[in-house]
Each structure stands twice: as structure tokens, then as C-alpha cells.
Amino acid sequence: MDELDPASYEYFLALRLHAIRQRIAEAAARAGRDASEVEAIAVSKTVGAEEVLAARRVGWGAFGENRPQELARKLEAISAAGAGPVCFDMIGNLQKNKINQVIGKVRLIHSISSAHLAEAVSTRCEARGIVADVLLETNVSGEPSKSGFAPDELRAAVEGVVGLPGIRVRGLMTMAPAGDADAARATFSGLRELADELRGRTGLALETLSCGMSDDFEIAVEEGSTLVRLGRCVFDRGYTLG
Numbered sequence: 001m002d003e004l005d006p007a008s009y010e011y012f013l014a015l016r017l018h019a020i021r022q023r024i025a026e027a028a029a030r031a032g033r034d035a036s037e038v039e040a041i042a043v044s045k046t047v048g049a050e051e052v053l054a055a056r057r058v059g060w061g062a063f064g065e066n067r068p069q070e071l072a073r074k075l076e077a078i079s080a081a082g083a084g085p086v087c088f089d090m091i092g093n094l095q096k097n098k099i100n101q102v103i104g105k106v107r108l109i110h111s112i113s114s115a116h117l118a119e120a121v122s123t124r125c126e127a128r129g130i131v132a133d134v135l136l137e138t139n140v141s142g143e144p145s146k147s148g149f150a151p152d153e154l155r156a157a158v159e160g161v162v163g164l165p166g167i168r169v170r171g172l173m174t175m176a177p178a179g180d181a182d183a184a185r186a187t188f189s190g191l192r193e194l195a196d197e198l199r200g201r202t203g204l205a206l207e208t209l210s211c212g213m214s215d216d217f218e219i220a221v222e223e224g225s226t227l228v229r230l231g232r233c234v235f236d237r238g239y240t241l242g
């Protein structure tokens with residue numbers, strides 16, 4: 001990397017990336033896992049295209065957005081800057097009328113939260129002659145405020161969903177209750193156990209477990225996460241890594 005001004009935002013981003021990688025490696029080691037099994041994506045929903053490009057320069061390889069309009073805006077700004085393609089995932093609630101703004105533009109959709117949405121995404125992908133890689137968002141904790149399949153709902157729907165021709169189900173995604181480490185751990189281990197069960201039932205690898213955010217990613221890595229989604233701890237100078 002080129003010399004960076006220690007007062008610059010890019011310098012902060014580089015230090016944070018280093019610290020985050022270290023935390024992930026330590027958490028993986030505690031669980032007897034190899035850190036190379038865990039990818040971290042930078043959730044860029046609160047920052048602009050310039051910050052995304054700065055984060056890419058210091059080594060972030062993929063980004064997460066939760067709103068289709070914001071994704072489109074950033075893709076346009078990045079393309080206008082002539083900066084080369086940037087890899088984005090869609091991690092947020094996806095409304096049916098926004099599906100066409102997302103498919104073909106992201107590497108992975110983390111937030112397929114119902115059989116209806118899975119069918120709608122599949123249909124639109126088929127019409128475009130593409131297949132979308134997706135995760136099934138699961139409400140493991142059962143909090144009413146959270147979207148996603150209830151575990152029993154997923155058990156009942158999974159065979160139909162994995163048979164849809166326009167999507168490839170690569171794994172599961174969940175969000176843990178905020179501010180409660182024990183509940184977070186139970187949520188992440190519940191996701192892993194559900195994936196184990198569904199692997200047996202579907203024959204799919206379900207290799208991706210997307211769980212863990214700024215406040216709980218180390219717990220998620222200890223419990224088997226393969227993809228952590230980090231926003232504040234990446235971009236926010238005011239956030240203290242716990």
C-alpha cells in the first residue's frame with residue numbers, strides 16, 4: 001500500500017480492516033476454525049461511493065447495501081468515476097417491485113425472506129436468462145420485529161424453494177437480537193444447526209452462513225459464520241471495537 005496520511009480517513013479504514021481481520025482470526029482460532037473460511041463484507045449503507053472506493057483501496061473486497069435505490073446510485077457513481085467494478089451484495093429487505101433493480105447487479109442476495117419472494121426473484125431471473133445466488137433469511141431468534149422465514153416455515157418450504165430454476169440457494173442468513181451476547185450466540189448456533197439439518201434434507205451444500213455484525217461478529221465466527229456483514233466498525237470513526 002502507498003504511504004497514507006495518518007490523519008486521513010483511508011488510514012483509519014486500513015487500521016480498522018487490520019484490527020477486524022485480527023479479531024476474526026482470533027475468533028476462528030478459538031473455535032478451531034481456519035480464518036480463511038470467513039469472509040467479511042463492508043456494509044456501506046451509511047457512506048457514499050467515495051468511501052466505498054477508499055475502502056476498496058485499503059483491501060475490502062465486497063460491500064453490502066440494504067436499499068436497491070442506494071445500490072443503483074452507488075453503482076452509477078462508481079461507474080462515472082471510472083473506478084472499475086465493485087462487488088456488492090444485497091443484504092436488506094427486498095420488495096417485489098424492486099427485484100429488477102437488484103438481480104444481475106449483485107453477487108449474492110442475502111435477504112430472501114419468504115417463499116413468495118423466492119418465487120418472484122426466480123421468475124424475474126428466468127425472464128432475464130440468469131440465475132441469482134441467494135441466501136434464505138431466517139428469523140432464528142423469533143423476534144417479531146425481524147423478517148425472514150421462521151425455522152418451521154423454512155423446513156416446510158425449503159424443498160420447493162431450492163427447486164426454483166432462477167435461483168441457487170447458497171446458504172442461510174440471520175440477524176441476532178441487539179445488545180445480548182448470549183442471545184446472539186444462541187441465534188448463530190441455531191442457524192448453524194438449521195443449516196446442518198437442511199443440508200441433509202436438500203442435498204445442497206448450503207456453504208454460506210451469513211451472520212455477525214459490528215457488535216457480535218466475533219461470536220458469530222465462533223459459532224460457524226462464513227460471512228460477516230460489518231458496517232459501523234468498518235466506516236465509523238466513533239465506533240469502538242469492543
Ligand SMILES: *Cc1c(COP(=O)(O)O)cnc(C)c1O
Nearest residue numbers: 043066091213214229230231232
Ligand atoms: C446495517 C446492517 C449490517 C451492519 O450492521 P453494523 O451493526 O453497522 O455492523 C449488517 N446486516 C444488515 C442486514 C444490515 O442492515
